[in-house]
Each structure stands twice: as C-alpha cells, then as structure tokens.
Amino acid sequence: MRLVFEKRKTRSRKAIFLVPLVSFFISLVLTAILLTIFKSNPLITYAAMFQGAFGSWPNFTETLVKAIPLMLTGLGVLIAFRLKFWNIGAEGQLTYGGIAAAWVALFWSPFLPPWMVLPTAIIIGMLAGALWAGIPAFLKVRLNVDEVLTTLMLNYVAILFAEHLYYGPWRDPKGFGFPGTPSFPEFAWLPRIAGRAHMGLIFALVLALLAWFFLNRTRWGFELEVIGNNPSAAQSQGIKIAKNIMIGLLIAGALSGLAGVCEVTGISRRLQQGLSIGYGYTAIIVAWLAQLNPIAAIFVAVLIAALLVGGDQVQMMMGLPAAMGLVLQGMLLFPMLAGSLFTEYKIRFIKQTKIANASTEQLAS
C-alpha cells in the first residue's frame, strides 16, 4: 500500500472551512500533552484560560484591549501579504505611529485648539506608520531590495528611537526616573468605551469592513490580487506593479501606525516602555490564520488576544508560565499550515506497483 496525494479537481470549500477548526482542535491536543508533562490537568487549564479571557466583562474587555492592536496590525500585514510583499515590519510601523502621536499630543497642544489635537495625532501617526512602510516598499520597487530584511531592520530603528526619546529628551522630569514621557493632556486621550477597551475597536471594525470591500470588490483590489498571484501576468495585462505596491504598503503602514496611535493615546496615555508586546509580529500569525481575509482577521485577533490574556490568567491562578498562551498560539499555526494542503489535495491509498526485478546494484560496474 502506498499513500499518495492526489490533486483535487477544484479547491474544496469544505476543507477551507474545516481546516482551521480541526487545526485548532489538534493544537489543543498537542498543548494538552505538554501540559500533562508539566503535571497540570489540561482541561482545568483550558477552562481557566477561557475563564480568564471571556469569563467576566472586565476580563473580556482586557481581551479586547489586546485584540485591537492585533486587528489593526493584522490588517496591515494582510494587505501587504496579498501583494506577496513580506512585511515583517508592522512592529516598527506601530512604534513609529506611537512616537508620532506622542509628539503631537505632547508638543502641538499650544498651537492647536484642544479638540483638534487627537484627530491630528491620529493622522500624523498614520502618516508616520505609512512612511515607515513606504521606505522598504520604495527600496523594493526601485532597487529590488529584499523587503524581509528592510522591514525587519527598520523595526529595531523605530523601537530604539522610541527608547531614546522616553529615556532621553522626552522623559518625564517628574517621573522618578520611570522610562516614559509625561502623561498626555486629557483632550489627547482616546475615549474608552468599555473598561480599558477604547475607540480603536470601532476603527478596527470599520477598517476591516472597508479593507474587505476594497480588496474584494474594487478594481484596485483585483489588481492587487493579480500582482500577488502572478506579477508577470499582471505586467502583461498592463497593471502598474510598482505603483500598486507603493500604495498597498502605505496603507498597510498607516494601519499599523494607527495601532500605535491607539496604544499610546488609548491605553498608556504616554509614550513609555512596553509600547508594543510584539503585536506587530503576532500580526503575521493573525494574517496567516485568517487566510488573508480581513473579516476573519477580526475573529482571529480576538482568539489570539484571548490566548495572551488567558495565558496571563493561568500564570496567576495556577502558577504555570504565562508563555503557555504563546505555546498554544505557536501550536495553532503548525496544524493550520499542514492542513492547508488538504484544500488542494486529497489522500488516496494505492497498491504498490511491481518493481522491475533487476536491481541497479548488480549492474553497477
């Protein structure tokens, strides 16, 4: 008997739906094995995680707090990935957005009427994120520089620049040495809607719908899809590749920049250490698990955020490492990637064919 993968006649819709669900289940089983090794009952642990993430209104709002930046950066990464532009730089774009928003909130107040400070911070923050994504995009289309390297390296530039600012020139003189800027004036705070969950949630939901519409229903989205699928065919059909990559990445950067704006104006209300806890990298997982679908990205972001919050809970309640949430998150990706094979292939068992009798070793001279 031999196992062969046979190409399907068409992409299986059932598989597209089932693969994420089954993968989630498999990842739960795999992590359960690990938990058992840690002498912890998996069922109780999962229950505690669920409890921690969704068990009460305050817990749920904390999950949303973490989900918002994941939604926004997830959307940014997803748009770039649709173009096969491997944007690993959402972290830096987010940080840059945060820096720019802090700049506006801290230093522009004397020149602007108070009601304009927050909108200006949002716009400038988005522009800064766009700029940070635009640099690698420009290098890619002009000089064919590998975007994986440039986007990744620019993350460090942005993060270290932020550090320089809150440790150095922008540091709060009354902060008792705490690495952070002074608190923003109150009119620059992003309104909260539930617990610490802020307006950013509304932005993310509206933008996800818009992204879905633009990617799936417009001429521009169609062009992005062709470029991502086959740039040579796109070129032959007269689609302007360089221009579309630039536009796509500016938008992607702006979305991640907005995530940064929301974090500093909605949560910490100052630029401080720990602006991002790796949202920009986790966004890659969000985009991938959502199969580059903006609507799915919203739900995946909530799920991943639940794993983060739930992980913190099991640490506090059961003494397990909080990284357990991250382990589950990592475990989630493997079966998913392996499973995507089944959308295009099916397994078939065939009988081994008779192998010709003469062995090659005998003939070797």
Added chain:
Amino acid sequence: MSSDSHPSAKRLTINAYSERGLLGFVGNQIRDMQPPILEMKGITKRFPNVVANDQVDLELHSGEVLALLGENGAGKSSLMNILAGLYRADEGEIFIRGKQADINSPRDAMRLGIGMVHQNFMLVGPMTVAENIILGMSDLSFIPDMGAVSNRIRELSERYSLKVDPESYIWHLSVGEQQRVEILKLIYRGAEILILDEPTAVLTPQESKDLNAVIHQMTSEGKSAIFITHKMDEVIAFSDWVRVLNKGRLVTVKKTRETNPQELARLMVGRDVLFRLEKKPRVPGNPVLELQNVQAIDDKGLPALRGISVHICSGEILGIAGVAGNGQEQLVEVLTGLRNTTGGKILIFGEETSNKTPLEIINCGVSCIPADRIARGIAGDMSVASNLAMKCYRKPPLVKKGVLHPSRILDLARRMIDMFRIDTPTPQTHAKFLSGGNIQKIILAREIDACRGLLIAAYPSRGLDVGATEFVRNQMIEQAEAGTAILLISEDLEELVTVADRIAVLFEGRFIGILPSDEADIERLGLMMAGVKQNNSDLNYAPSL
C-alpha cells in the same frame, strides 16, 4: 553565408570517422556483433492529456553520437529525462550493456554511467567549480580533499580541452564555461553516456565548435553521447546517427552520412498535412502594425533584434517562422511594451508605440497570447472568471467608479466558457486546476474578446491536442475575417502554411525572407529556418557553425 563553409562543416564529421581508424567497413561489422551500450525498448510516457512518448525505441553504441531531432513537444526531453532518472516510463524497458536496468533517480542513472546536461544548468552560483563538481557525490570523505579534487579536475579539463579553473566561482563564469563545468561534472563522476539537452542553444558559434571537438574527443575514448536538438546543421556537424521524433513517436532512424538537411527538415515536421482549414480569400485592409528597422537587445545585453521591418494589414495573418531563440521572444516583448527598443519604430494604427507602457499599448487595441502561458498568461490561484476578466475589468459594465460588478463578471465568464468550450467544473474554480489546453482557451477567450485591431499570438497551439489545435487555428482565421491583424509566431511550419497569409522567417534577429504562404512549402521554410538564404530556386546550404 556562402556555400564555401559547407565542406568544412562536413569535414568535421568525416574527420571524426577517420580518427577512429579504419572503422569504415570493419567498424560496421564490429558494431553489429557488440551489444549496444544502451537500448531503450517501447518507452511510453503519458502525462495528463498528452502522450509524451509512444513506444519509442533507441539504441546507442559505444563511441557514437546520436542526435535526437524533433520539434518542441516532440518528446525528446521527456525521453531523455526517463533515461536520466527524472521521470519514470509508464511502459518499456531500458538495457545498459545488455542488462535490464531500473532507473529510479538521477543517482541510479549516474551509477549506471548516464549523465545529463540540462538546458538550464544545475549549478550553485556562489560555490566554486570544484565544489559544484563534487556536490552530491556519495563516496566523499567528511572533509573532502579539495586540493586533490582540483588537481583531478585540471587533469580532466586538460585532457578534454574543457578549459575551466576549478577554484573560480560559478557566478563569475560565462554560460559557455558553465556548460563546460556541467560536462566536467559528468566526466568526473565517470559518465559513459552523456545526454546534452540542446547544448548549443546558449552558445556562440565558436563555443559550439569547441563543444563539437570535446564531444569527438570523448567518443574517441569510447564514451557515447546523445544530444537533443531541433537544428539541422548541428545534426550534420555533431552526430553519427539521427533519430527523428514527431509528436511522441519515433519517425525514423538514419545514418547522418546518408541523409541531408532537406530530408531531415521534412521528417521532423511531418510530411503529411493533418487537416486543411477553410481559408477564404481575404482582402487585406489598411496597415495596422508597421515595424521600421526595429532593434532590441536581450537580457544579457546582446543584440536580439537586428533591424526588423514588416507591416500587417487588417484582416491579414503574418506568420513568423524560426527556431526558438532567434528573437521571437524579444519581438513579442517590444510589441507589447515589456521591452524597450534600441532603434527603429513601431507604429500601431499609425501611432508610434515604441517604448510605451503595456497599458498604453493594450489601449491601442492590442491583445497578446503569450508563449509561456503559465508564467505570463494566467494567475493560477485566481478563479477562471477572474482570469477571463483580467483584461476587460477596467471598463464598464464590469466596473463602475472603481467598484467591480461580480455578477456581470460571472456572466461574461459563463459566456466565454460556453463560446470557447472551456472545460471547468465552475467559473469559480482556480485556473491552475485546469488542463493546459483549457488554460490556453482561457487566454484565447480573454485576448480575442478584448482585441481591437491587433492580435499577437506566440505558439498558440503549443502542447495542445489535435482538437484544441484546430479550434485555436479556426479562431484565428475567424478573427482575421472579422478584420483583425494577426501576428502568429509558431514553430509548427504546417500551422504557418495553413493559417498565415505571408510567412516571415526569423533568423538571428533578422527576417531572412518573407514568402506568401502559397509559395512556401515546409522544406523551403525548414531550410530558411536553418539560416539558408533563398536565392530563387537555388538552395544553398550554409550552416551557421
């Protein structure tokens, strides 16, 4: 070129025979007695929708050079890939030195002394020649003695005059040098049978001559070689025997000395016409496309088009014949805006379009069926409907203020699927799940539908079965009758003679001649493709080697 160069080319082969001593008569006697070093019997290889090899036999004796001649898609490469262990035959047997062999991998093939130089070299750019040569060898010590390896390479390269420095890096080397490395790699590993897949396609004439000398040095030591080609002059210059394949079948076996280019050309293309198409007399209208001394360079910076002038009128089909690599690719690219010209003028409907963008040229009413349909023609991970809409999505009614109208796209797709009889489960199926013929129909449907004046078709029936081929040809004729000007590039001379009104033969970036198709016969075209100028009825054979 004059006829003077003919004897010298011939002399190479004659010398090769005489070098092997008094082989002539005695050689034939020995040949019949000794078992062949390689024998392939009844090899059949099927791919989805196409039979690549159909009961093909092959025989090779020690010290011989065999030429496999055939058009693209005739099954030469797949036959050799079976021998080299890359494919497995569905039927048939292989005997090496009289013993049946089971070749499952390139490693098995190498163990049996069979090595192949592929058309695209399999070398690792950032590594040295010596490293590449020993790469993947099984009997290496953990830390190979590179000094000894280099010395051995020097010794071999001396003996076969394959000049290469073992310590230089692959990416420093020219294509010709890289090919020498490939050959050295095989000799180093003890190959007795060398397979060369279109070895001269990438070489300059001088390099080709050198390669010829190398092959003869090897055969004089008892090694043998098979080389794949579709160039007549190489068969004459290189080989002892020639086997001609056509559409997967073995057509004939000839001693090279006992045949001539004319005969081979005819055999390669296939003597009989398969189907006659209904070609009504068309009255050509106004010129649609005019080329005035167009020049262009290829990716390596070498001249690819050396001054092409021609015009096509509406309702006319101009066929372009020629062996691949004589400028066809670049011609299509300059016409569609993918490559800049270095001189001359391209006019479409009287408007200069040289060096305009692809979109501007599409807006002039130009459609193009690309030569490489998977690489340029479709987006495999998008639906059939999206692929069909890929040209007209810019215009209403499919789009309104930038917003697409999915149901109208679907309607359009359904109509095209019906009209062109595209066999797809649904319009939403991803294009890559379709067969080659149906993918070609998608492209054809899209390009013909969007065409407003000029259709450029590069090898539109390549790799298609008889039915699909006929369909494609009929579509082109219908389009011409409707007033479209068509530029048809093909290697299938029969296609050109039956479909085109005039045939231009492209050779080394120039038109060597333009004939009305009713004056063109396959033999005459075959000779022109090989670079033989036509002076009335005087057929001078001037090989380019």
